[in-house]
Structures are given as structure tokens and as C-alpha cells.
Amino acid sequence: xxxxxxxxxxxxxxxxxxxxxxxxxxxxxxxxxxxxxxxxxxxxxxxxxxxxxxxxxxxxxxxxxxxxxxxxxxxxxxxxxxxxxxxxxxxxxxxxxxxxxxxxxxxxxxxxxxxxxxxxxxxxxxxxxxxxxxxxxxxxxxxxxxxxxxxxxxxxxxxxxxxxxxxxxxxxxxxxxxxxx
Amino acid sequence: xxxxxxxxxxxxxxxxxxxxxxxxxxxxxxxxxxxxxxxxxxxxxxxxxxxxxxxxxxxxxxxxxxxxxxxxxxxxxxxxxxxxxxxxxxxxxxxxxxxxxxxxxxxxxxxxxxxxxxxxxxxxxxxxxxxxxxxxxxxxxxxxxxxxxxxxxxxxxxxxxxxxxxxxxxxxxxxx
Numbered sequence: 001x002x003x004x005x006x007x008x009x010x011x012x013x014x015x016x017x018x019x020x021x022x023x024x025x026x027x028x029x030x031x032x033x034x035x036x037x038x039x040x041x042x043x044x045x046x047x048x049x050x051x052x053x054x055x056x057x058x059x060x061x062x063x064x065x066x067x068x069x070x071x072x073x074x075x076x077x078x079x080x081x082x083x084x085x086x087x088x089x090x091x092x093x094x095x096x097x098x099x100x101x102x103x104x105x106x107x108x109x110x111x112x113x114x115x116x117x118x119x120x121x122x123x124x125x126x127x128x129x130x131x132x133x134x135x136x137x138x139x140x141x142x143x144x145x146x147x148x149x150x151x152x153x154x155x156x157x158x159x160x161x162x163x164x165x166x167x168x169x170x171x172x173x174x175x176x177x178x179x180x181x
Numbered sequence: 182x183x184x185x186x187x188x189x190x191x192x193x194x195x196x197x198x199x200x201x202x203x204x205x206x207x208x209x210x211x212x213x214x215x216x217x218x219x220x221x222x223x224x225x226x227x228x229x230x231x232x233x234x235x236x237x238x239x240x241x242x243x244x245x246x247x248x249x250x251x252x253x254x255x256x257x258x259x260x261x262x263x264x265x266x267x268x269x270x271x272x273x274x275x276x277x278x279x280x281x282x283x284x285x286x287x288x289x290x291x292x293x294x295x296x297x298x299x300x301x302x303x304x305x306x307x308x309x310x311x312x313x314x315x316x317x318x319x320x321x322x323x324x325x326x327x328x329x330x331x332x333x334x335x336x337x338x339x340x341x342x343x344x345x346x347x348x349x350x351x352x353x354x355x356x357x
Binding site: 020021022027053054055056057058059060061062063064067068071072076079083086087089090091093094095097098101102105109110112113114115116117118119120121122123124125126127128129130131132133135136139141142143144145146147148149150152153154157159160161164167168171172173174175176 | 197198199200201202203204205206207209210211212215227230231232233234235236237238239240241242243244245248249252253260264267268270271272274275276278279282293294295296297298299300301302303304305306307308309310311312313314316317318319323324326327328329330331332333334335341344345347348349350351352353355357
């Protein structure tokens with residue numbers, strides 16, 4: 001942890017508020033900029049370690065970062081201040097956008113623009129999938145497990161919770177039997 | 182169909198998804214779509230894709246798709262319930278685990294858990310990409326937009342907002 005005094009509740013709120021409103025299409029790079037470069041709350045190595053944990057835990061990564069950071073500095077209230085700061089303005093904005101969409105969705109031009117927007121948004125998810133799957137290259141076991149998941153969820157439309165409860169222990173056991181080289 | 186209490190249904194659905202969304206909201210998109218579109222019949226597949234696109238185009242984390250879905254299904258109460266139900270369980274878990282995880286960072290089992298879960302997360306996000314692309318590829322032109330946007334994002338450092346704007350502009354101009 002850096003030598004600076006820990007941020008106050010208000011600083012946590014305003015800090016995460018600032019990333020909430022500028023973080024278009026992925027908030028994590030902005031979070032790193034604010035936490036490490038602008039405010040100096042964590043060193044780069046501390047941030048990477050925190051992010052590793054937050055990516056492994058369920059839930060949106062940025063929300064987990066807000067919780068972990070807020071609670072590290074200011075306990076439960078710090079976590080609440082950071083999460084509320086992160087989400088309050090974007091929630092208002094997204095509902096406003098949704099209301100505008102609902103009001104104008106019957107206009108042909110809005111419907112066409114939304115279809116184009118949605119197609120591009122799918123491209124964002126495809127790109128994320130490629131980036132997340134890239135480290136699996138060369139790991140046959142990992143690729144096999146990932147393919148089973150793809151077929152189960154996208155092909156067979158099996159329920160997620162049951163699939164994960166079954167596959168997570170199997171995957172960990174297999175990775176124990178076949179250690180990574 | 183929703184059985185009278187959509188706010189409660191929303192809270193239960195997002196509460197469950199919260200604890201399995203390892204790696205973020207992307208991983209639960211197929212399940213979210215399955216429940217919202219098929220199990221509950223709250224909206225069409227195209228509406229779901231549109232709401233997700235709006236959540237991506239708006240500032241803030243993509244998990245705000247929960248706010249939009251909640252709002253669409255049950256107004257303000259639905260928006261608040263859906264968002265809180267998605268955030269609270271995983272936030273509580275992070276709060277409890279964050280300290281312990283730091284202490285155990287050199288233990289071998291931690292590596293095993295990471296190695297074992299990583300392919301699951303990757304598979305889930307790939308599945309999400311397939312399911313979402315199926316919903317948005319309403320024409321060859323739309324499928325091309327998805328493919329080109331994905332390629333540009335992987336190969337260049339272009340900001341995603343440009344691609345979303347270009348997709349909307351091409352669609353609005355009637356080119357797709």
C-alpha cells in the first residue's frame with residue numbers, strides 16, 4: 001500500500017463516480033488510470049493483484065474492484081460509497097437512454113440504427129471472447145473444457161448454474177491430473 | 182409468462198446470476214437471454230439485443246443491462262431491484278473473500294482453482310458472443326458489421342465507441 005493517507009468516504013465516492021461517467025465500453029482501463037495514476041491509491045502491482053482477484057470472483061469486475069478497494073480503505077461503508085458512486089449516474093443515464101429508445105423505437109430510422117448498433121455491440125463481445133480465449137492456445141485440456149462449455153450453453157442451451165456446478169469441479173480435477181507445462 | 186410479481190422474479194433471477202457471473206456479465210448473457218426471452222417471455226430476442234447494445238453504448242459498466250431489463254419489465258422498482266440483486270450477492274462475496282485471498286496468494290490450490298476456472302470463463306464468453314451475434318445478425322450486412330467490429334477491436338487500438346457509432350450510423354442510413 002502506498003504511504004499516502006487512505007482516501008475518505010467522499011473521495012471514494014467521487015473517484016468512482018468519475019470512472020462511472022467516462023467509462024464507455026469497458027470501465028477497467030479508466031479505473032486503473034484513476035486509482036493508480038491520478039490518485040495514487042494503489043501501486044501498479046497492487047492494482048494488478050486486486051484485479052486478478054476481482055476477475056476470478058463472480059460479478060462485474062469493476063464492481064468487485066470498487067468493493068475490494070472501498071473496504072480495504074474504509075470498511076463496509078467504503079465499499080458502499082465506492083459502488084454507489086460507480087453506479088448512480090450511469091443508472092440514470094442508461095434508463096434515460098432506454099426511455100428514449102422505447103419512445104422512438106417505432107420510427108424506422110431508430111429501429112434501423114438500433115439494429116446496426118446492436119450488431120456492432122455483438123462485435124465488442126466477440127472481440128472480448130477472442131481476447132479472453134487467446135491464452136488457451138496451446139493448452140489442449142483448456143480448449144477441450146472451453147469447447148464443452150460452448151456446446152452446452154450456446155448449442156444445447158443448457159441452464160448455466162447446473163452446467164457450471166458440474167463442470168467446475170471436473171475441470172479443476174482434470175487440471176490437477178494433467179498439470180500445465 | 183411472469184406470474185404476477187415480476188419485481189420478485191427479477192430479483193431472484195439476477196440474484197442467482199450474480200453468484201455465477203465469474204468473469205463478468207458477459208458470461209451470463211446466454212442464461213440471461215434464455216430466462217428473459219424464453220422462460221419469462223418478457224421481451225423478444227431482438228429487444229434483448231437492443232437493450233444490451235444500449236447498455237454498451239451508455240457510459241458505465243455493461244452490467245447496467247440489468248437496470249435496463251428491470252426498468253423495461255417493471256419500471257423504476259424493477260430497475261432498482263434488478264441492479265441491486267445483481268450487485269449485492271457478488272459484492273458481499275468480494276467483501277468476504279478479498280482479505281482471505283490476499284493472505285493465501287502463494288498456496289498451490291489457488292493456482293489450481295484459477296487454471297480450472299479459466300477455460301470455463303473463456304467458454305462462457307465465447308458462448309455469449311455466439312448467442313448474442315445470432316440475435317443481432319438479422320442480415321448479411323449486420324453480420325458483417327459484427328465481424329468487422331470484432332476484427333478492428335482485436336487488431337487495432339480503436340476506441341469501441343467509434344465502432345458502436347459507426348454501426349448505428351450505417352444502420353440508420355439504411356445501408357445494412
